[in-house]
Amino acid sequence: MRSATGQQLHATSTEWPPIAALSTCMDQQTDNVIEIRDLDYSRGQRQIFKGLNIDIPRGKVTAVMGPSGTGKTTLLRLITRQIRPHRGTIKINGIDIAMLSQKEMFRMRRRFGMLFQNGALLTDFSVFENVAFPLREHTRLPNRLVRHIVLTKLHAVGLRGAADMMPSELSGGMARRVALARAMVMDPEILIYDEPFVGLDPISMGVIVRLVRKMNDALGISSILVSHDVQEIATVSDQSFLISDGKVAASGSPDELSETPSDLVRQFMHGMADGPVAFHFSAPDYAEQLLGRDSE
Amino acid sequence: MQQTRSVELGAGLFVLFGFAALFFLTTQTTGSDGFSGDDVFEVTARFENVGSLKNRAPVAMSGVTIGRVRSVAFDPENLDAVVVFEIDSQYGQIPDDSDASILTAGLLGSQYIGIQAGGSDFYLENGSEIEFTQSALVIENLISKYLFNSGSDSE
C-alpha cells in the first residue's frame, strides 16, 4: 500500500513533467542544490547572521537547527529571496539568486515547495482548491487533469477524504498535511519545511516525519527542515546544521552531532537548561537590583 | 460552485441597481430648461451697463428661457459693453426691432436678459444686433437718485 502510493506519485511526476523538470536542463547540475557563502544579515541593531556558510546536498533531508531566535525562519526567507542579505551569496543550482530579476525569481520559486509553520492554507478556499491553487495560477490544465493531480497528492498525504472540507475544520496536523500536498503539487525540486513538528500530538508528528522521509525518497527531491525538535530530526534527517550566534556551530549526521565535544551542541542536543545559552536573560546584578541601588 | 454563482448574481444585481440609481440622478433630479444649446444662432446687443450679468445667464422671452449668454465684453472704442448671446433656432421668428433689457430675477437674484417683442416684419438671424437696449438697474444709482430727488423735493 505504502509503496504503491509512492509509485503512483512517481508515475504522475513523469507523466506530467512540470516547469521544475524542464528548467533544470538549463542549469549546471551541482552536488549541492543550495550553497550559502559568507552570509551577513541584520535586523535593526541585531546581527542575525555573520559569515554563515551552508551547503545543502541534493536529494537528502537536511536539517537546520538552533535555539529559538537564531533566525532559522529568516534563513528560509533569505533562500527564497523574500528578503535580501546584506553581504554574501546564495546560489541555487549554481545560480546566484541576487542576480535574478523579479520575474526570474518567481520562476525560480516554482521549483520550491514550502510548508509553513501552521500550514498557511488559504482560509476562503476548500482543501481541494487550496491544493489546486498553484495549478490554477500557473497552468492551463483542463479541470479533469487538475482533479486527478490534486486527488493523487491528497491521497499521498492520506487526506483524499477531506477534499471538500474547509481549512477551519481541520486539525493542526491535518492542515499541515494538506499544506504538504499543496507544496508537492507542482512537483518541486526543493521542499522546505518551516518548523513542521511544532504543536503536534505524537501521532500527527509521526505521520509528518514519515511523510517527509517518503516524499524525499520517492520523488528524489531535496528537503530542508528547519526545526528545534531534536528527536524527530534525528530520525528523519541525513545531515544537520546547528546554528548559533549567526554561524554554523556544528554540522554532520545526527549521531555525529550528539558526539560533538562542544558545550553548546551538547546543551542543545540534550536539552539542558543552563550552559553556553544562559538560563538567565542578561540582567543587572541580582543582589544590587534587590537592594534598589540601580533604581536611579 | 453554487456559492460562486450566487456571489456573481449578487454583484451583478448590485451593479445594475447602482447604475439605475446613477441614471435616475443624472436624468430626474436636474431639469432641462427647454434649451439644449445644440442648434443656435448668435445675436449681439450693446448695453451702457450690464450690471453683474454673467456668461451662461439665461435669455428669456415672456419668462421662457430661449437662450444663453455666450460672452460679455467691454468695447474700448464705443465705451460700452458688448453682449453676445445664443438663441435656440426654433425661435427664429423674433422681430428684429425687439428690445433687450437686463433684468433681475427676484429682489436680489441673478441677472438675465429679457427680450420684449417689437412689431417688425423682419426677424433676428445669426449675427444680427439688437438696437434697443435697456441697461441693468444698479441699485446704488437708484438709491442716490431717490435721495437726490427727495432732497430737492423737501427744499
Added chain:
Amino acid sequence: MFRDIFYTIIGFLRTLGAFQLFSLRILANSPSIFVRRFSLVVKQVFNAGAMSLVIIMVSAFFVGGVLGLQGYSNLSKFNAEDSVGAFAAFSLLKELGPVITALLFAGRAGTALSSEIGLMKATDQLSAMEMMATDPLRRVLVPRFLGGVISMPLLVAIFNVIGLFGAHVVAVGLLGVDTGAFWQQMQATLTLPDVYEGILKSVVFGFVASLLAVWEGYNAVPTAEGVGKATTRTVVITAIAVLILDFMITAAML
C-alpha cells in the same frame, strides 16, 4: 530632541514614498487583473458593494429624512418650504452622499478589507502565495482594490436615491409639501455639473478609501494586535483623507 524630530520627519517621508510606490504598483497591475481575472474582481464587488448595501440604504433613508425635516422647518421661516426638494438634493448629491458613503464604506468594507488582508499576512498566507510564485499584490490586493473602486460610485448613487426618497417621504408624506413643487424646485435649481461634482467626489473617495484599506492591511504588523490596530487606523486615516479631499474638491469646483 532635534534628533527625534528629524527621525520623525524622515520616517514620515519614507512612509509617504512607500505609499506612493505601493499605489503605483496597484494601479499598474489593475488593468491586467481587471481583464484577465475578472471573476476575482466580481467577487470583491460583491464583498465591498453588495454587502454594504444594507448599512448604506438604512443610513441614506434617515439622512434624507433629517434633511426633509430640517429643510422644512428652516425654509418655512422664509415661506420657501417648497424648496425642500432642492435643499435635500443639493445637500445629498454634492456633499452628504459622497462623504457619508465614504465614511460608512471605510467602516464596513474598509475594515473588512484590512483585517482580512492583515490576517492573511499574520497566518503566512501571503508568504505562502509568494512561495507558490503568485504575487499576493496581484492576486489578493488588486482585486480588492478594484472591487472598492467600482463599488463606491454605485453605492453613492444608491445612497443619493434612497436619501431623496427619505426626504420625499418626510417632506411630502409627513409635512404635506406638494409632490410637484418638491421635484419642480429640485429640477429648477440642480444642474448637471452639480451631479457630476458628486460623481467625481465618489470616484475619488472610492480610490482613496480602497487604497488606504489594502495598504493598511498589507502593512499590518502580522500579529492579532497589529491587525486590530491596522483596522482602526484604516477608519481614522480614511475619514481624515476623505474630509480633506472633500474640502479641496469643493473649493476647486466653485
